[in-house]
Structures are given as C-alpha cells and as structure tokens.
Amino acid sequence: MVKAVVLGAAGGIGQPLALLLKTNPRVTELGLFDIVNTPGVAADLSHIATPAKVEGYLPPDDGLAKTLTGADIVVIPAGVPRKPGVHDLFKINAGIVHDLAVGIATTAPKAFVLVISNPVNSTVPIVAEVFKKHGVFNPKRLFGVTTLDVVRASTFVAEIIGDLSKSPNVVVPVVGGHSGVTIVPLLSQSSHPLPSSFASEKLEALTTRIQFGGDEVVKAKDGAGSATLSMAYAGAEFAAKVIDALAGKKGLVAPSYVHLDADKEGAAVLKKEIGKELDYFSTNVEIGPNGVERIIPLGKLTEYEKGLIAAAVPELTTNIEKVSCYQRPR
Numbered sequence: 001m002v003k004a005v006v007l008g009a010a011g012g013i014g015q016p017l018a019l020l021l022k023t024n025p026r027v028t029e030l031g032l033f034d035i036v037n038t039p040g041v042a043a044d045l046s047h048i049a050t051p052a053k054v055e056g057y058l059p060p061d062d063g064l065a066k067t068l069t070g071a072d073i074v075v076i077p078a079g080v081p082r083k084p085g086v087h088d089l090f091k092i093n094a095g096i097v098h099d100l101a102v103g104i105a106t107t108a109p110k111a112f113v114l115v116i117s118n119p120v121n122s123t124v125p126i127v128a129e130v131f132k133k134h135g136v137f138n139p140k141r142l143f144g145v146t147t148l149d150v151v152r153a154s155t156f157v158a159e160i161i162g163d164l165s166k167s168p169n170v171v172v173p174v175v176g177g178h179s180g181v182t183i184v185p186l187l188s189q190s191s192h193p194l195p196s197s198f199a200s201e202k203l204e205a206l207t208t209r210i211q212f213g214g215d216e217v218v219k220a221k222d223g224a225g226s227a228t229l230s231m232a233y234a235g236a237e238f239a240a241k242v243i244d245a246l247a248g249k250k251g252l253v254a255p256s257y258v259h260l261d262a263d264k265e266g267a268a269v270l271k272k273e274i275g276k277e278l279d280y281f282s283t284n285v286e287i288g289p290n291g292v293e294r295i296i297p298l299g300k301l302t303e304y305e306k307g308l309i310a311a312a313v314p315e316l317t318t319n320i321e322k323v324s325c326y327q328r329p330r
C-alpha cells in the first residue's frame with residue numbers, strides 16, 4: 001500500500017509523471033495537487049484500470065493538506081520552467097517550494113520527498129531549512145531528482161556505441177548537482193565503455209552535451225518551456241526506485257542530490273574526494289526502507305573528471321549558500 005503525491009500535478013511534467021505513477025502497480029493511492037486543473041487531471045487518470053485510487057485537489061478548503069494526508073512519497077514538479085521572460089527561477093520557485101514544504105512538514109512529515117523544481121541545487125536546501133524549522137528534518141528522506149542527467153547520459157552513450165537498444169542498460173554515474181557545470185558525468189565509470197578510438201575532444205563534447213542537455217530541449221521548444229516528457233520519465237523511474245525500496249527491495253542504487261548528513265561515514269570519504277565541506281552533493285546513494293542507507297563515494301576518477309569536480313564545487317557552494325539568506329517574501 002503506497003500513497004504517492006504529485007505537487008504541481010497539472011503541469012508539463014506533473015501530468016505525464018502522474019500518468020506514469022498511475023501505472024506503477026505498487027501505488028494504491030495517488031494524490032494530485034496544483035493551483036489549477038487537478039480535478040480534471042484526476043478524473044481523467046482515474047479511468048485507467050490500475051490499482052491506484054486518484055484524487056485531485058486545488059488550494060481552497062485545505063486542498064494541500066487533503067492531498068498530503070497519508071502520503072508515503074511526495075514528488076514536487078511545481079513551479080516555473082525556463083521560458084521567455086523568466087530570468088530567475090530561484091526567485092519564483094523558492095517561494096513555491098517553501099510553501100509546499102511547510103504543507104509537507106505539517107501534514108506528512110515522514111514522507112519521502114523528491115524535489116524536481118529548479119534550481120534543484122537550491123530548492124532542496126530550501127525544503128531542508130523548512131523541515132529544520134518545523135523540527136522534522138530527516139536527511140535520509142529528502143532527494144533532489146537528478147535522474148534526467150543520468151537518463152541523458154545513458155541515451156547519448158548508447159548513441160555513440162551505435163545501439164540505442166542498449167540505452168536502458170547503460171549506467172553512467174552523474175554526480176555534483178543539477179545545472180550546467182555542476183553536472184559531472186563520470187564517463188570513465190560507464191557500464192558500457194566508450195570506444196578506445198574516442199578522442200579527448202569528443203569526450204569533452206559529450207560531457208558538455210550531458211551538462212547542457214536541458215538547453216537542447218529549451219531551444220527546440222522555442223519558447224514553450226523546458227524538458228517535460230523526459231523529465232516525467234526520469235522522475236517516475238527514480239520514484240519507482242524509492243517505492244520499491246519502501247516495499248523492502250534491496251540493493252537499489254541511483255544518483256541523487258542529498259544532504260550529506262544522510263550518511264556521515266560515506267559523506268566523510270566523499271568530502272575528501274571533492275576537497276570541500278559541502279552540505280549537499282549528488283552522488284550514487286543506496287536507498288532502503290528508511291531512505292538513504294549509504295552515500296557512495298565517487299571512486300576512481302580520471303584527471304579530466306577531477307577537473308570537472310573542481311569546477312562544479314564553487315558553483316554548488318554559491319547555490320547552497322544562497323539559501324542561508326533566503327527570506328520568504330510576504
């Protein structure tokens with residue numbers, strides 16, 4: 001019995017993500033919340049012949065609390081995406097995520113929380129700060145969703161190998177954070193090695209393509225927003241792992257942007273590898289019924305990858321520190 005909730009469920013990511021969660025056989029209740037259209041989305045999904053009972057709420061009459069009651073896992077794709085006229089996602093989305101986090105802290109403080117809303121490097125710390133204020137922060141249960149970077153890396157590597165049918169099995173750890181240079185694909189650790197003829201400039205081009213994969217979609221959508229369908233796929237894939245872990249499945253490992261107190265022993269090794277006392281970092285984590293069981297250090301890196309980590313750390317530091325002076329505008 002799993003209740004999954006999507007906050008921002010009527011949006012470009014929210015709708016296909018809710019669809020994919022409705023098809024997850026372990027989900028028995030699906031709660032949908034948005035400031036618009038959730039009753040319609042819920043009615044539509046409720047006709048699909050899968051176990052989940054679907055309910056959709058809007059803000060009036062305690063809609064957020066009703067949606068969150070009994071939630072085991074809450075996925076947050078609420079907020080604005082990159083589009084013309086939107087210059088600072090943090091400015092708008094920090095407030096949205098802050099208020100939703102207050103709702104979770106009050107109504108579902110033990111739920112696993114998966115943050116998709118950008119900028120993930122800063123919205124995850126926003127949620128953590130709200131939870132700390134409410135005395136309910138458990139770093140093992142808070143996840144920034146960086147799975148789209150992993151999905152892109154799998155696809156692009158399979159394209160280079162020349163066999164897209166392999167893409168679901170290609171595993172590339174992508175670490176750091178979720179924006180530009182903070183996205184660090186560890187291609188030397190790919191389950192499917194790149195051809196030995198792969199020149200260093202091609203490796204740099206592939207790395208840049210993974211780091212700025214979001215730009216390709218923003219450009220192609222030409223003013224209509226950013227990645228939604230691939231993000232819904234990635235979000236559902238990561239949520240399915242968390243749901244499987246809740247159900248007792250073992251050995252589930254995936255990269256996620258987490259607070260490093262989630263596993264202090266693993267984090268101590270990781271912090272040595274990255275050379276900085278950061279509070280948050282995306283790395284492979286083992287997920288179990290209580291959330292993050294283990295933070296898995298980066299392991300052997302090439303000189304090129306060490307350089308990418310060194311470039312990611314200052315940007316990540318800025319993204320995280322930004323939150324310490326954040327005040328929710330009234």
Ligand SMILES: NC(=O)C1=CN([C@@H]2O[C@H](COP(=O)(O)OP(=O)(O)OC[C@H]3O[C@@H](n4cnc5c(N)ncnc54)[C@H](O)[C@@H]3O)[C@@H](O)[C@H]2O)C=CC1
Pocket residue numbers: 007008009010011012013014033034035036077078079080081082089093096099100115116117118119120145146147148149178225226227228231
């Ligand atoms: N983590 C990642 O890898 C990725 C993150 N994103 C981010 O995901 C977010 C959502 O993107 P899209 O779905 O394309 O945007 P969208 O604009 O299509 O949908 C966002 C939804 O959030 C809702 N919303 C706004 N304020 C809300 C509130 N206070 N409570 C509940 N719902 C609220 C809107 O009504 C809308 O339905 C953006 O911040 C985007 O940058 C996008 C792609 C990848």
Ligand SMILES: O=C([O-])CC(=O)C(=O)O
Pocket residue numbers: 081082118148213214215217218226227
């Ligand atoms: O690029 C964006 O704005 C959306 C995003 O996070 C991605 O596609 O990875």
